[in-house]
Amino acid sequence: MKSLEQVFSPEGALAGAIPGYRRRAEQVEMAQAIREAIESTGVLVAEAGTGTGKTFAYLVPALLAGGKVIVSTGTKTLQDQLFDRDLPAVRHALASGASAALLKGRANYVCLYRLRRAVTEGGATSREEAGQLQRIERFAATSTTGDRADLADVPEDAPIWAQATSTRDNCLGQSCPDYGDCFVMRARRNALAADVVVINHHLFFADVVLRDEGIAELLPACNTLIFDEAHQLPETARLFFGDTLSSHQIVELARDARGELRSAGGASPELEALANRLDKAARDLRLALGDGPLRLAWPQALGIAGFPEALIKLRSALKMLDAALAAQAERSEGLGACARRAGSAFAVLTRLMETDAREDVRWAEVFGQSVQLHVTPLHSGELFRRQMDDHPRAWIFTSATLAVGDDFGHFTRELGVPEAQTLRWESPFQFADQALIYLPKGLPPDPNDPAFTDAVIEAAFPVLEASGGRAFLLFTTLRALRRAHELLRGRIEYPLLVQGTGSRSELLARFRSLGNAVLLGSAYFWEGVDVRGEALSVVVIDKLPFAPPDDPVLAARIDALKAAGRNPFNELQLPQAVLQLKQGAGRLIRDERDRGVLMLCDPRLLSRAYGARILKSLPPMKPTRDLAEVQAFFGRARLPCESG
Ligand code: SF4
Structure with a gap:
């Protein structure tokens, strides 16, 4: 060997x-x-x-x-x-x-059975969807994997995919007529053998x-x-070890139950009425919570007039539909799947309403049209x-x-x-030569000062001039991001790309090809972004990325640590912020030829005792508070290009 x-x-x-x-x-x-x-x-x-x-x-x-x-x-x-x-x-x-084999979740593979049903039953609701369905059909006929990632001309988020892929609930498993050719099963067999x-x-x-x-x-x-990328595991674990139920999911269940009833033949006005009642209960639950977007701790949600009652009505409607569907489950595979969905939704709602608050955090996330109810484990x-x-x-x-x-x-x-x-x-890169950490002077001492973002942009402006654009400006809040956009629009001569005006991959592709762009982003761009070379030479970070302490899950975890006599700031909030900051800073130097400036604007890095600990956790870039040094850094960097 x-x-x-x-x-x-x-x-x-x-x-x-x-x-x-x-x-x-x-x-x-x-x-x-x-x-x-x-x-x-x-x-x-x-x-x-x-x-x-x-x-x-x-x-x-x-x-x-x-x-x-x-x-x-x-x-x-x-x-x-x-x-x-x-x-x-x-x-x-x-x-x-x-x-070797690649295995993804079942939603990534075309489901031959559901695709055929969607085609024969006219599942497309528009001309565009009909075209997409045709393309998926052609793809499925020739692909060896059925992996959606290989079909670039149907967008990843196109709603039609829901009809051409399977879920655990609607997959027919071994009783499926397409089982032998099924892409999901093939990927699993390959994985088993690899x-x-x-x-x-x-x-x-x-x-x-x-x-x-x-x-x-x-x-x-x-x-x-x-x-x-193991740093993501604890968060992903919390997501999956918890449970989520959304009003949207319930509305879909009610709709599918009605559809399956009709296609199974034989009307059942009683079941239809129960599905309608469930649909209404889910919509009423959302309406009870007022305008979104919003995150609410469970006690906050329960304090909103009408929410506890709406919750009880939803559970009762779910229970009744669950029982009625269970009695009809034998009539068709589809009704059986709806019965299973109703059963598991009822179980989640019960967990939500009865969980032990010492082990789990319950919270609600309110969106424009729907609400998601979560149970997240504390540990x-x-x-x-x-x-x-x-x-x-x-x-x-x-x-x-x-x-x-x-x-x-x-x-x-x-x-x-x-x-x-x-x-x-440690990284083998020569950070001390390749990069500066710039801690600008003159910013408000409190990063929550209303004028803080304006001051950040004022301080960043000469840096962007010196670097010739080529920068990521990363903000900890969307409000700061929007304000920065207002301030920079029309004021800089470099192309300005703003999160939310295209998909992440589109914006990154434009950023790379433009070569002198300035990109404004929030948490979305802190991780997993790889721009090598000169196109990215400055990363500006407005504030230390402490998670907002009113986030229901974080608040509950802080309380639990305090109750156990531990120090939530040192054990949880600070490490989280440091790791996040390291991710953001890590966007800057991607290979041994990269050079750049990391501009950290949060004054707490110098005014608080923990600031030194944070700075020590970052790669060993040369620190400076002097704008002239930053300008000289880029002056040196640009000389060879200018003369050559
Ligand atoms: S086995 Fe399941 S995933 Fe595979 S084709 Fe049949 S329904 Fe679709």
């Missing part, structure tokens, strides 16, 4: 097969640590700064060790990138015979909770499970931990942002893995 040193050496397998590959000591060390964790079926939490090359650092030892490996990524885009680009490159370099399976975190948790995504079948044979660590106990295997968690300084306590507590080995590798 090849040794890691050989594979990563300047004359080794990777250098021979991958153009531009360079040996990095951090990468080799990380690969060695991962190999040891695999051999000892250990739990390793590994933070690898930008540019370490962590993907190869885990793929190489995992492939060399053999056995079944599952790699989980944070998003479907990263999943595709890993499967289409990195994994084939490493397999080729190692001349590995390991087979040595390396690439999944995503949502799929992992959806399966843990619902046992419906095919991971449970994969796990027994798996001896290495690697989570990349996801214990629930995650249980998944790890069934079978000995290596668990590897990696990301560029897991630690605050050298302290991994926040992450390991959140995930329930206090015994994990924790290791960090």
Whole structure:
């Protein structure tokens, strides 16, 4: 078997097969640590700064060790990138015979049965949808995977997809006439047979909770499970270990129940009336809460006149429809599926109304047309931990942002893995030469000052002039983002791109191709954005990204920590903000030739004791408070271009 040193050496397998590959000591060390964790079926939490090359650092030892490996990524885009680009490159370099499969959630695959029904029953509601349905049909006839990501000319969020894909509730499983050709089942069979399976975190948790995504079948044979972008896991775990019920979901259930009744033949005025009653109860629940968008803690929601009554009426309507549907479930598959949906909605509503407030947080999220009711567990660590106990295997968690300084306590507590080995590798980039941290002078001492955003823009303006645009301005609130837009519109000579005026990928593509644009964004752009080279040379961050303490889940978690005599600021709020800030800052320097300025405007970085701790957690860029130094930095950077 090849040794890691050989594979990563300047004359080794990777250098021979991958153009531009360079040996990095951090990468080799990380690969060695991962190999040891695999051999000892250990739990390793590994933070690898930008540019370490962590993907190869885990793929190489995992492939060399053999056995079944599952790699989980944070998003479907990263999943595709890993499967289409990195994994084939490493397999080729190692001349590995390991087979690989990509597995996504069932909603990503065309459902042949539902597609045919939508076509024959005229499911399209417009000419546009009819065209989309035709394209999906043609795609399904030729695709080997049925993966929607491969059909670019039907938008990902087109409503027609709901009719051409399946859910756990409406899939007919083995009684489906298309079972043999089913894309979902094929992807699962491939995953079962493959040595390396690439999944995503949502799929992992959806399966843990619902046992419906095919991971449970994969796990027994798996001896290495690697989570990349692992910093997202606690949040994703909380999402899936909780429950959500939306008024929209109930309205859809009522509509589908009526539709299934009609297509099953034989009118049932009584059932129809129950469906109508449920529909009305769901709409009344939404109306009771007034204007959205809004997030309400459960006691706040219960204090709103009409909401408790609307909740009781909804439960009663759901119970009655559930019972009526259960009695009709044998008449058709569709009615059976509606009965199951009603049953599970009733169970969620009951959990919401009766849950133990010490373990769960209940809250409501009000949108323009609908309301979502949530039960979120206070502690996801214990629930995650249980998944790890069934079978000995290596668990590897990696990301560029897991630690605050050298302290991994926040992450390991959140995930329930206090015994994990924790290791960090700094980025190999020369941050002290490649980047400045600019802490501007003269901003209001209180970041909540109404004039704060105006002051941020005033301070950023000369920096944008010096850099020639090429900047991300990241704001912690949408209000600040809008104000910044007002202030900059018409005032700068560079193209201004604003979050909300296009999809994230469209805006990023324009940002890259324009080369001198200024992009205004909020949380949406803090993560997972990779713009290499000169197009991004400045990242401005207005305030420290502390989550708003009135967020119902955060507020409940703060209360729980206080009640346990612990310090919520140090244990929860500060680490969360630091990790988020590291993500935002990480957008700036993406390779060893990148140069740039990170402008942090929050005066608390200098006025509060925790500020020093935050600054120490960031990559070691050269700090400055001097605008002239920033201007000189770009002056130097631009000279070669100007003279050449
Ligand atoms: S088995 Fe389920 S997902 Fe597959 S084609 Fe049939 S209904 Fe669709």
